Amino acid sequence: MQVTETLAEGLKREIKVVIPKQDMAAELNVRLADAKDKVRINGFRPGKVPMAHLKKMYGKSIMADLVNEIVRERPTKILSERGEKSATQPSISMTEDEAEAEKILSAEADFEFTVSYEVIPPIELKSVDGISVTREVVEIAEDEVNEQILKIAESARTYETKKGKAADGDRVTMNYLGKVDGVAFDGGAAEDAELVLGSGRFIPGFEDQLVGLKAGEDKVITVTFPTEYPAANLAGKEATFDVTIKDVAAPAEVEINDELASKLGLESVDRLKEIVRGQIESQYGNITRQKVKRQILDQLDEMYQFDAPPSLVDAEFENIWRQINTDLAQSGKTFEDEETTEEEARAEYRKLAERRVRLGLVLSEIGEKAGVEVTEEEMQRALYAQLQQFPGQQKEILDFFRNTPGASASLRAPIFEEKVVDQLLTEIKVTDKTVTKEELMAEEEGEADAKPAKKKAAPKKAKAEASEAEGEEAAAPKKKAAPKKKAAEDSAE
Incomplete structure (x- = not known):
């Protein structure tokens, strides 16, 4: 096998590989000899098929497998011998002339192909003794842990249906249909949607207009989408929402105790605090x-x-x-x-x-x-x-x-x-x-x-x-x- 570098420009490399036809023929004969004892051909006893007949029937297919094997495996070996690493999978090019390819498969011509690739530049590692970093550490205050637990408790709090008007902090259950220029838009409708007033989950101004409504009441709410709203087709546009209030519920008192921990699947409030502290430490x-x-x-x-x-x-x-x-x-x-x-x-x-x-x-x-x-x-x-x-x-x-x-x-x-x-x-x-x-x-x-x-x-x-x-x-x-x-x-x- 002859390997010749034909391009060395910056990190780009190109090498030409030539495998003499006699080497290809020799390897073909080895593989034919190995196949002789394995193939079954009518009219011949196992292992008694003449090599000439075997070559006529299977020579080109075996040679094609050999060619594929060479282009799949040799480039890696060649680069290793050259002490190079390719940045990406090397590009392989070979003859596209059918007559020339036929000669290669018949072991009548040298097998030539070109490998093109970019090398990873050699990196000489330097001492890291001069590298220094500052690791910022936050001490977790008890108040921060309690604040997070309060948020958890609020998210897990229960609500009880009440009579009368909805107020800030109440949870309303509603159906709504959003429209822009009188036409409903995708994602602007829902049934039995729950919303805690004052949570800021909806478009600015939406929740404020629900305050004072009772179960069973309808209202048309008008709001304007923020100019930086993610949906470009709605950003900055005025919209109306046909809202029907189905239920108004008042929040129950929040208590941080073992009962709360039990609702969350934990054995005690101390364990809850331990987990929350661990989560905060992990975030920081x-x-x-x-x-x-x-x-x-x-x-x-x-x-x-x-x-x-x-x-x-x-x-x-x-x-x-x-x-x-x-x-x-x-x-x-x-x-x-x-x-x-x-x-x-x-x-x-x-x-x-x-x-x-x-x-x-x-x-x-x-x-x-x-x-x-x-x-x-x-x-x-x-x-x-x-x-x-x-x-x-x-x-x-x-x-x-x-x-x-x-x-x-x-x-x-x-x-x-x-x-x-x-x-x-x-x-x-x-x-x-x-x-x-x-x-x-x-x-x-x-x-x-x-x-x-x-x-x-x-x-x-x-x-x-x-x-x-x-x-x-x-x-x-x-x-x-x-x-x-x-x-x-x-x-x-």
Whole structure:
């Protein structure tokens, strides 16, 4: 086998592989000899079929299998021998001339094919001794725990039907039909809908107009949808709702005691407090971890600057850009509304894609050198979490992960990434700092409100830049907000 490099331009590589016809013929004869004792042909005893006859009947099909096997397996071996890693699946090209292909299958011509790919640049890992992070820690006050328990108690409170007018805090049961310009709209109707007045669940002004109504009364309510309402066809428009009140119920007194805990399936109110405290700690802990992770990635970004494989960057950018345009369409906005232009947004998100890919490759190298592995049990848990998100579609989800090449990488990558971060946290300097919950949340809220045109430091706000721990395409951003919510930067969290 002859291997000749025909292109080495930046990260792009192209190699020509030639397997002499005599080598192909020799391998064909080996396979024919192996098949001789296995095939059954009328008129011949087992193992007594002449090689010439066997070659005439099965030679081309066996040679076709050999060709497929070579193009499937040899490129990986060749790249390994060259000490290279391909960023994506290498592209294989071979002759399309039927006459030439016929000669190859007959072992009358050398088998030639070309392998085109982009290499992952070699990454020389640097010492992490200089990396330091501040881990913000919030001390959970008893008042905060009690406040959360009160909310739980209020959500679990009972209501008793009352006579008379509905007041703030009462629960009304109603039928309603919404119309815009006299025409009913999708999602604007319901029967036996329950609403606690003053909860703010409905369009501003809707609940206020229900106060004072009694069971059995009808009323036409007029409201105006907010200009930023998610449904573009309703945003900013005036609508009427034909409402029929079916029941008015007053709230029972809220009591935080063992009876409340029992209703929630717990043995005591102390156990309820313990669980609520744990949930609050977990919520703050998640924010703390993401801020620590962002600090780590920011510093890694400064340490490692190299050209990322264009194919990976293109895939990552398309992934981000598709989500951005979906968000804009759902919100009924344009880039101008977000104080930017499409050209500026493209340039900015392109930089973000480059950073995500580059950091993904760095984390992959760090994890590989540290022996970080994702266990089968961890993969199964991740798959189970996916199944829980799509009730009733479990079979389709399982089939997707079983039959889609690379789908399992979307489960593995975030697990691998988090384990690499855990590994780094054992090696770098970590300083704990006690802060208030307001201090912990302040930066998060500020970042969430940044607009694309103002995100001059976006590529350094490492919320999502490394979701592809193995250089695979990152999962689509999960946030549904428009670009000003930095959806594309949050996918790794």
